[in-house]
Amino acid sequence: MSATAFNSIFFNRAHSSNKDLIKQQNVKSRIKCSIKSGIETSQKNVRVGVLGASGYTGSEILRLLANHPHFGVALMTADRKAGQTISSVFPHLGTQNLPDLIAIKDADFSDVDAVFCCLPHGTTQEIIKGLPKHLKIVDLSADFRLRDVSEYEEWYGQPHRAPDLQKEAIYGLTEVLREEIKNARLVANPGCYPTSIQLPLVPLIKTNLIQTSNIIVDAKSGVSGAGRSAKENLLFTEVTEGMNSYGVTRHRHAPEIEQGLADAAGSKVTISFTPHLIPMSRGMQSTIYVEMAPGVKTEDLYHQLKLLYQDEEFVVLLENGVIPRTHSVKGSNYCLINVFPDRIPGRAIIISVIDNVVKGASGQALQNLNLIMGFPENLGLNYLPLFP
Ligand SMILES: NC(=O)C1=CN([C@@H]2O[C@H](COP(=O)(O)OP(=O)(O)OC[C@H]3O[C@@H](n4cnc5c(N)ncnc54)[C@H](OP(=O)(O)O)[C@@H]3O)[C@@H](O)[C@H]2O)C=CC1
């Protein structure tokens, strides 16, 4: 049944006193809003562009923005899917009033205030370089995360094509760099693995509770982490009923994580990091093995993290002994953490889970744009996890 048909049946049955009429109108507008899943477009006074809206992170931004009171989607771009409607590409977003997908060369940014850039790394630098300077940008790719452009070249296999912009970029690990992000024009949103790993480790390193040597990270990601374009290793047959380690000894997130940990330590940090692809669509777990500083106990790590994150909405220390599960964060912007004593004396095991597409990408990106635009950080992000 269409929205109009539904409304007319509803209102034909209604009584006609003034009070009832007002009530009916309220209900009617509520229904209209809920059918459009959210807030009237006219109330949305910040005009946002989503570059790469036909990908996983771009579509996740659109899902989150449906419940944002101020950010309205003014333009959306795609590459191969340019020219298509969003409802043909993503039927789950078809109830929204969204523009069609266009090629970046056709986009007019003069009336746009901010963009989420959800494009593959490499292409992103060129595209951001050409954007008008009035735009606030949250870039979800890896292109502006490494401060040292020679390190970028080493790990990404190509020279950096916008080194000046790199100098301007602020790394967007929200809970750690909030004040810097508020004044940024270009935010380099962190990678998903680096988010799940730095959130527990940065505070523990800053307070000297753990050693910076011998940090071992065993991490697992759902397949959406690899993006939506077709690749042989992402076929159902390759992924299902199995686990695949990849990037062994050399994953491009290692230098990004080490950069953040070195900032916290004030000296170089090198970690062992092995990511794995596991057969689930979204979700990420990092299991982190650390050596504690002399005399420090697991409870000290727990209490420090609990204290630091007690006023944070999205980073949560679970109750003593409760194991973080990817099921408990699915579709939400939460990072759940807990700390356990290792059987080897002096060592601890930290488990951190996030949804790679939300806190690991689009959710954190929205947190950052909220900060840049001076809004409460949690706008559009009040989704409880979809359990199971
Ligand atoms: N997926 C995740 O969990 C995370 C992803 N990221 C990063 O976010 C960025 C986007 O990732 P994700 O959404 O997964 O990627 P997808 O592959 O799902 O989407 C990529 C998007 O970019 C468009 N695109 C591709 N090539 C070009 C080009 N040459 N010019 C213009 N547009 C282009 C695609 O258009 P079309 O569909 O038409 O081809 C699509 O809209 C990447 O840099 C990724 O590394 C960061 C953290 C986590």
Ligand SMILES: CC(=O)N[C@@H](CCC(=O)OP(=O)(O)O)C(=O)O
């Ligand atoms: C499962 C999978 O393939 N995940 C991606 C990381 C996703 C992410 O955070 O990507 P960016 O650094 O590109 O933004 C990878 O390992 O390359």
